[in-house]
Amino acid sequence: MAKKKIAVLTGGGDAPGLNAVIYTLTKTCILKYGYELIGYKMGYRGLYLNDFMPLTLESVTGILHKGGSILFSSNKDNLFDYKVIENGVAVRKDVSSVAVENLKKEGVDALVVLGGDGTLTSARDFSRLGINVIGVPKTIDNDLMATDRTFGFDTAVNIVTEALGRLHTTAESHHRVIVVEVMGRNAGWIALYGGLAGSADIILLPEIPYTLDNVVQKIKERDSRGKLFTIIVVSEGAREVGGQQTVNKIVEDSPDPVRLGGIAHKISYELEQRIGEEHEIRPVVLGHTQRGGETSPYDRILSARYGSYAAHLIHEEKFGNMVRIKGGEIGYVPLEEVIGSQKLVDPEGEIVNVCRDLGVSFGDRPVTRKK
Numbered sequence: 001m002a003k004k005k006i007a008v009l010t011g012g013g014d015a016p017g018l019n020a021v022i023y024t025l026t027k028t029c030i031l032k033y034g035y036e037l038i039g040y041k042m043g044y045r046g047l048y049l050n051d052f053m054p055l056t057l058e059s060v061t062g063i064l065h066k067g068g069s070i071l072f073s074s075n076k077d078n079l080f081d082y083k084v085i086e087n088g089v090a091v092r093k094d095v096s097s098v099a100v101e102n103l104k105k106e107g108v109d110a111l112v113v114l115g116g117d118g119t120l121t122s123a124r125d126f127s128r129l130g131i132n133v134i135g136v137p138k139t140i141d142n143d144l145m146a147t148d149r150t151f152g153f154d155t156a157v158n159i160v161t162e163a164l165g166r167l168h169t170t171a172e173s174h175h176r177v178i179v180v181e182v183m184g185r186n187a188g189w190i191a192l193y194g195g196l197a198g199s200a201d202i203i204l205l206p207e208i209p210y211t212l213d214n215v216v217q218k219i220k221e222r223d224s225r226g227k228l229f230t231i232i233v234v235s236e237g238a239r240e241v242g243g244q245q246t247v248n249k250i251v252e253d254s255p256d257p258v259r260l261g262g263i264a265h266k267i268s269y270e271l272e273q274r275i276g277e278e279h280e281i282r283p284v285v286l287g288h289t290q291r292g293g294e295t296s297p298y299d300r301i302l303s304a305r306y307g308s309y310a311a312h313l314i315h316e317e318k319f320g321n322m323v324r325i326k327g328g329e330i331g332y333v334p335l336e337e338v339i340g341s342q343k344l345v346d347p348e349g350e351i352v353n354v355c356r357d358l359g360v361s362f363g364d365r366p367v368t369r370k371k
């Protein structure tokens with residue numbers, strides 16, 4: 001009997017842990033099940049162009065800890081709405097049939113897709129076309145409803161926490177207010193977890209609109225106690241009460257074209273108008289450092305669990321599903337159920353309340369202290 005052939009691709013923005021999934025999936029598929037593997041390069045673009053590389057024990061050796069993706073990634077290539085040039089003119093077309101043909105031509109039995117909401121939407125659509133698909137949830141934003149954890153999130157939180165530690169000492173030396181912008185799109189998980197772990201004084205989230213008055217009140221409340229510096233963590237998707245999110249750019253051919261960014265500079269400018277006499281204000285944008293470098297031990301382990309379980313699902317022919325963690329248990333959920341529902345921070349949730357107990361301001365109300 002011919003060996004089963006498994007294809008893998010990584011789509012969307014990269015996240016630490018992609019390589020750990022590729023590593024574990026490849027090793028489990030080869031060593032336990034005797035499958036053959038290929039990896040399509042640059043996400044769905046590689047599937048369209050039939051651009052792939054063999055995944056072998058040799059090609060994945062030493063990648064468990066490394067951020068990024070050895071298969072590269074693209075967050076622009078939705079093959080169901082793909083930009084092609086026809087007669088010198090750019091037009092958008094459904095080219096999914098080309099991908100299906102390529103998979104048939106290469107004799108691929110199953111396709112494993114590592115991605116967030118946009119990438120997994122296409123995975124579901126390929127599954128509807130009859131391709132044997134397994135999804136693996138990735139995103140530093142941790143905003144997929146169907147799983148408790150996506151890999152990449154823990155690493156991003158570690159990076160934010162480390163940065164806040166460094167920013168504390170310099171803010172304190174100069175009596176400055178430092179406004180630290182972190183990623184997360186419309187979900188405030190990175191700001192909330194990073195802010196709590198890194199002892200932020202003010203945390204601004206997309207889920208809890210703030211007022212500048214309340215931000216200033218907290219800074220002054222700290223001043224009154226002789227705490228002459230303040231660390232503000234602001235999620236890129238945060239907004240004022242009645243205001244809009246701050247958009248950095250629109251990436252036209254991306255499934256989720258809006259790129260947020262710029263709010264740290266906006267808030268810094270506004271604070272300067274209000275309290276510039278008392279404090280110097282500095283914006284810091286952590287940006288893509290949150291996705292780079294080494295993968296945290298937690299994310300390595302989570303990714304290893306996902307990679308190994310994906311291999312078992314292939315063996316059991318449980319296609320059309322995404323691996324996931326619920327209540328600490330590894331399992332799976334139909335791809336049909338994972339798309340389009342964002343997991344957001346509950347403004348009344350436990351972690352928000354822990355922060356409030358510590359006197360952290362979310363900018364939505366004045367912060368008072370009992371003596």
Ligand code: F6P
Nearest residue numbers: 013139140141183184185259260
């Ligand atoms: O979804 C992951 C993420 O890093 C978001 O937190 C951020 O808003 C976005 O991707 C940035 O996208 P890009 O890498 O295209 O700038």
